[in-house]
Amino acid sequence: MLIIAEEKDAYPPNGQIPNMDTDAKACRDILTRIEPLLPTDLRGEVIGALVTWSESVLKPGQSFGTWAEAITVATRYARSDPALKTDNSQRRRDQAVDDDEVVKLKAALGSTGKTGDPQIALRDESRRWANCGMAAFQIRELLHAAGGKPASVSRETYGSGGGDALKKALLVKPVGTATVLLLDCQFPQVHNFIIEVHHDGSRYLAQGYQGTYFAHWWLGINDSYSSKKPTPEILALRERYGLGRAISPENYAALLDGLVAAVSSDWQETANQWSALPFNPDRQEIDGIRRRSGSPTLLVEVFELGKPAVARAALGDNGVASLSELATRGMATT
Structure with missing residues (x-):
């Protein structure tokens, strides 16, 4: 301890x-x-x-x-x-x-x-880069270190009865073309993910998931997954929401509907939605969520990157990748 x-x-x-x-x-x-x-x-x-x-x-x-x-x-x-x-x-x-x-x-x-023990090394990599809260934190910190100047502009928690407000929060866009938003979203003690938003409406999902996959795998940077093989379900979700690609408007609308439903009543309903959400559709994970007590909420903290172009240049802009992907590429996994 x-x-x-x-x-x-x-x-x-x-x-x-x-x-x-x-x-x-x-x-x-x-x-x-x-x-x-x-x-x-x-x-x-x-x-x-x-x-x-x-x-x-x-x-x-x-x-x-x-x-x-x-x-x-x-x-x-x-x-x-x-x-x-x-x-x-x-x-x-x-x-x-x-x-x-x-x-x-x-x-x-x-x-x-x-240590050279491959199992311990894999556990350490999982702890540092699959832990969802740590992955989200380090993406933001890498962008800060690269000169992106992230600043927190709002922090709101949404639950039952707050569906419309939650959708509005997740549909926000930068006020100008020179900035980028990071929506740091947290189901307390369940999952933490980042949605990167550009002025043209492009949105990217960046995340790791403890004991399941690394942020590098989700973004398609490499094939390193975790200690087990990816299931067809998570591969399908990564194809729709990951691989470093912008999320289509149709898929983003489905994501918003799922998130609103997930916090609409109790953890039973959250579990019902979880297999369709692009996080971890594992049956054991869903059963664990179903057994939780209290009411589910989603915390959305909005960070504005004041100088995304500076961070992009510092992180080796290839003209295509999102800033979250560039930051993740900069995170050593060994």
Whole structure:
């Protein structure tokens, strides 16, 4: 487990961080907060360490006073720093760990690019690039790093009775030809995807799905899928909504209808719609959604890219690809 004392108000009683590998909302929220603290050269490795700590059941847990301290330890490990320091409560820079604790730490980390085990490497790739919240976050951050200047302009949650407003939100277009919109859409703790919108009405769907497929596969960048073979159902959905292509008006209308229906009443109805939505039509996933309690909602956060042309040039514009695809191409998968 991963405990961050400064997060005790957000995650009572002691700041235990949720499993970032399975909780997409927590993962996205945390990544947004800690982004300024991450080392630019080892972002993926450090994030991978934090995710693995959060999902680990090894005892004792990794405990820190602040995110800055946790990131410092994860960075030192990623750089194979022999002076790595930690303890089982509040981290102190002058307290070394014994050999047994070092073994536990390395086992908890699992994979941060330091192993040749193909199964562990695949798990790490899945964690970093199939995790839907992390994939969406990193697409946005790559565009930011490339000079695209993304800025949040609105953030609204839609549920039962909000179908018309949800459709209106997902039909929005940039006010001018010089900007591009990213619609960051989240079914809390279920799925996170991005719809990229251009002034001419072109729309692109970018996403990964935990344990199912990588963002690179969805966009048709490579054939790396996940730990299993794609089903005919997901291949058909990728053909209609993915492969880096603009979504046709007819398919986009069908997507909007499905999303509106998915949040119209309860999770039972969400499950009924899920097989037709371009996410993960797996039967086990649908059964899991059907068992959820409470009322489904869809959060739509709109980001405006103020300088998409700058980002396009920095990411190696080929004149055809969407910005989401260019950003995903820039994300190393090893």
